[in-house]
Amino acid sequence: MARIAIDMDNVMADLTQHLLRVYEQTYGAVIDPQQLNNVPEGSAFPEGVAIQLMNTPGFFRGIPVMPGSQEVIKALAEQHEVFVVSAATEFPLSLAEKLAWLNEHFPFISWRNIVFCGSKTIVEADYMIDDHDKNLRYFKGTRLLYSAPHNLMITDYKRVNSWEEVAAWFAANEVATV
Amino acid sequence: MARIAIDMDNVMADLTQHLLRVYEQTYGAVIDPQQLNNVPEGSAFPEGVAIQLMNTPGFFRGIPVMPGSQEVIKALAEQHEVFVVSAATEFPLSLAEKLAWLNEHFPFISWRNIVFCGSKTIVEADYMIDDHDKNLRYFKGTRLLYSAPHNLMITDYKRVNSWEEVAAWFAANEVATV
Numbered sequence: 001m002a003r004i005a006i007d008m009d010n011v012m013a014d015l016t017q018h019l020l021r022v023y024e025q026t027y028g029a030v031i032d033p034q035q036l037n038n039v040p041e042g043s044a045f046p047e048g049v050a051i052q053l054m055n056t057p058g059f060f061r062g063i064p065v066m067p068g069s070q071e072v073i074k075a076l077a078e079q080h081e082v083f084v085v086s087a088a089t090e091f092p093l094s095l096a097e098k099l100a101w102l103n104e105h106f107p108f109i110s111w112r113n114i115v116f117c118g119s120k121t122i123v124e125a126d127y128m129i130d131d132h133d134k135n136l137r138y139f140k141g142t143r144l145l146y147s148a149p150h151n152l153m154i155t156d157y158k159r160v161n162s163w164e165e166v167a168a169w170f171a172a173n174e175v176a177t178v
Numbered sequence: 179m180a181r182i183a184i185d186m187d188n189v190m191a192d193l194t195q196h197l198l199r200v201y202e203q204t205y206g207a208v209i210d211p212q213q214l215n216n217v218p219e220g221s222a223f224p225e226g227v228a229i230q231l232m233n234t235p236g237f238f239r240g241i242p243v244m245p246g247s248q249e250v251i252k253a254l255a256e257q258h259e260v261f262v263v264s265a266a267t268e269f270p271l272s273l274a275e276k277l278a279w280l281n282e283h284f285p286f287i288s289w290r291n292i293v294f295c296g297s298k299t300i301v302e303a304d305y306m307i308d309d310h311d312k313n314l315r316y317f318k319g320t321r322l323l324y325s326a327p328h329n330l331m332i333t334d335y336k337r338v339n340s341w342e343e344v345a346a347w348f349a350a351n352e353v354a355t356v
Binding site: 092093099 | 261
């Protein structure tokens with residue numbers, strides 16, 4: 001049985017879409033999604049605004065689910081040991097909201113398999129699915145980069161563009177099961 | 179530089195003393211601390227009461243600091259990579275309270291070095307200081323059992339009875355520094 005560590009923001013949860021929508025609702029202004037490509041996360045918004053939105057009560061509770069993630073993660077969890085590993089301690093309000101969000105959208109994931117951390121260097125697993133180079137870089141197992149606007153130029157990892165691609169990759173690579 | 183994973187409840191935070199005190203304040207009854215020795219954690223209280231107290235808002239925020247832990251952990255953090263690793267996802271209310279508690283009593287520990295999890299099998303470090311056999315059992319590094327009433331019979335690990343003993347152990351074992 002392989003252990004798979006899966007990131008939340010921009011992997012299970014569509015943070016990018018939510019930021020754009022909440023920004024529009026809050027400020028009445030629209031940001032062209034193209035502006036997010038190949039720049040650091042949040043930097044296409046006026047300075048400090050993305051961080052401010054992420055520190056607003058309710059922000060993380062309302063993020064839409066990434067299409068396909070529920071079905072694929074459920075199937076993976078039936079054959080493997082799936083851990084959700086989210087860098088959440090930077091945003092104190094996010095902790096309870098992320099837990100409630102997981103309980104609603106991914107009820108098959110036990111509290112035992114949830115990790116809220118800062119640095120992910122302490123995580124030991126066989127596979128990590130994440131959208132950040134900073135998280136994948138020090139990981140010793142197999143690394144899958146989930147595509148996000150900020151990481152489109154990174155070529156150091158196997159890239160997956162959708163949960164369908166994640167499912168196909170695990171199927172093709174015949175990962176050892178129980 | 180060694181990485182040291184340190185548990186919160188009954189290691190950094192005196193959960194046992196707090197449970198006894200809050201129980202007395204809530205129910206007006208006293209439990210002899212001796213009754214806690216060598217029985218599973220919480221089982222000396224009427225059935226379900228310990229869990230109920232731990233799910234009460236404010237419970238985790240008010241736990242007293244374990245004597246000596248601040249000084250010794252501060253000194254360890256100056257020479258090593260210290261991570262606080264707490265099994266917190268079982269108690270949703272505890273997440274924000276534990277973070278606030280750490281920020282107050284251990285302000286030198288960055289959010290980057292805090293891990294709130296369920297199972298600790300996913301944690302990779304060189305040393306783990308914990309009061310639970312279930313957490314130490316699957317840990318591949320060096321294991322220190324911090325004494326708590328429920329673990330007095332366990333002889334499988336190096337036992338430490340106080341933070342002074344933790345400091346002395348690290349000093350005597352000349353753990354590699356930066």
